[in-house]
Amino acid sequence: MGKETGFLELDRKDRTYGPVEDRLKNYNEFVVPLSPEALKAQASRCMNCGVPHCHTGCPVNNIIPDWNHLVYEDDFRNALEVLHSTNNFPEFTGRICPAPCEAACTLNIIDEPVTIKSVECAIVDKGWQEGWITPQVPEKRTGKSVAVVGSGPAGMACAQQLARAGHSVTLFEKNDRVGGLMRYGIPDFKMEKHLINRRLVQMMAEGVEIKTSVEVGVTVSVASLKENFDAVVFAGGAEDPRPLAIPGFELPGVRYAMEFLTQQNKRNAGDDELRAAPRGTLSATGKHVIVIGGGDTGSDCVGTSNRQGAASVTQLEIMPKPPTMEDKALSWPFWPLKLRTSSSHEEGATRDWAVLTKRVIGDNDVKGLECVRVEWKGGKMQEIEGSEFTLEADLIFLAMGFLGPRKAGMLDQSGVELDARGNVKANVFEYRTSDEKIWSCGDMRRGQSLVVWAIREGRQCARSVDEALMGVSQLPR
Numbered sequence: 017m018g019k020e021t022g023f024l025e026l027d028r029k030d031r032t033y034g035p036v037e038d039r040l041k042n043y044n045e046f047v048v049p050l051s052p053e054a055l056k057a058q059a060s061r062c063m064n065c066g067v068p069h070c071h072t073g074c075p076v077n078n079i080i081p082d083w084n085h086l087v088y089e090d091d092f093r094n095a096l097e098v099l100h101s102t103n104n105f106p107e108f109t110g111r112i113c114p115a116p117c118e119a120a121c122t123l124n125i126i127d128e129p130v131t132i133k134s135v136e137c138a139i140v141d142k143g144w145q146e147g148w149i150t151p152q153v154p155e156k157r158t159g160k161s162v163a164v165v166g167s168g169p170a171g172m173a174c175a176q177q178l179a180r181a182g183h184s185v186t187l188f189e190k191n192d193r194v195g196g197l198m199r200y201g202i203p204d205f206k207m208e209k210h211l212i213n214r215r216l217v218q219m220m221a222e223g224v225e226i227k228t229s230v231e232v233g234v235t236v237s238v239a240s241l242k243e244n245f246d247a248v249v250f251a252g253g254a255e256d257p258r259p260l261a262i263p264g265f266e267l268p269g270v271r272y273a274m275e276f277l278t279q280q281n282k283r284n285a286g287d288d289e290l291r292a293a294p295r296g297t298l299s300a301t302g303k304h305v306i307v308i309g310g311g312d313t314g315s316d317c318v319g320t321s322n323r324q325g326a327a328s329v330t331q332l333e334i335m336p337k338p339p340t341m342e343d344k345a346l347s348w349p350f351w352p353l354k355l356r357t358s359s360s361h362e363e364g365a366t367r368d369w370a371v372l373t374k375r376v377i378g379d380n381d382v383k384g385l386e387c388v389r390v391e392w393k394g395g396k397m398q399e400i401e402g403s404e405f406t407l408e409a410d411l412i413f414l415a416m417g418f419l420g421p422r423k424a425g426m427l428d429q430s431g432v433e434l435d436a437r438g439n440v441k442a443n444v445f446e447y448r449t450s451d452e453k454i455w456s457c458g459d460m461r462r463g464q465s466l467v468v469w470a471i472r473e474g475r476q477c478a479r480s481v482d483e484a485l486m487g488v489s490q491l492p493r
Contacts, residue, residue, distance in 0.1 A: 073120025168196025
């Protein structure tokens, strides 16, 4: 424990944002890091609890009190070693994880939690700046080979761990660049993509072979992977979007959020319009945009629309508006239900709750959206009579989550068993599917989830594969 009275003397102070008028001009990250003095002070608020609930709140079980203490002691190098012992990519989680560890912080019962996410990000950013993060090349090779399909955070973590164990790992990605939804679903203003690229350089130096623009189940068969590799890992994510079954859904101005976000990220990467938008360019410039879905993906559509110069942005959510503050006595240490306002919302958007969409208005183009207000009674939704209203719209983005992994191609070809929700069936101990040569992890196994859960599953799956191939594993679980 760095300072015994730190949590009594100091208030929570987190990172700040650059001015709205500046950040809307580009797609760069705009978070302003804490100064070294402020970071040390915030780390000193950690109480080094006898039972640190932040450990269990964090899916990768980060050893948070230890690296908070090391930051307070200005020992960033050892803090980085502790951080990397549980998390392959803390620069990802330090930017786009919602920080369930902070919700579970013991200080959060009666006060504001420790700024765990900001300290984590500062540690790894300093590690890169100082050149402390280098490839971890195994001393010897096992002679075993593993194919990892899908290069999101689960696939990347799994591939890196297996390579460090000495296996020959090939990472397959159907898109032209590695990163999964981190690459094409997370806007650059939340996480710039050079962060992924430098990890890829590290992974390749550790022995991971990367093959992009290769779709397993289409350009290469599952059978060939099983024939040519000792083990196969499915980490393809949950990419089947939830549709909106209302009249007018088929109009060209109604599109899935990932189409919109992917296009802009491709433009930022330097792709031409045809390559970035094979189904036609989506632009919010001068248009009235409606985003259906109140989660992070919807928020990302809001931020991207504002940067493109939308005339207006409205975000709709079918559930009731949550309370501004959670009931901590009731919810702690679990993730609470409360109103969350993102930086994109602060840049300009109208938000509305308990709204059901009824019909898209338009002939060839979208003109509006008919809606009705609803109330929830006994867990059931009921329309409020006489509450119908219409919103002007030129573009409607669907950000209502995902139904699970895509079945066509790899999954259909593999014949692996699926669970009741349509995800690949595999338990969290072995991560093995109904095919003894195939494992699965991340969103493809658990359904749509957080980047930190994907990293955890990738790491644990790697240990299971290593143990199956070698009889014993030294990889951490």
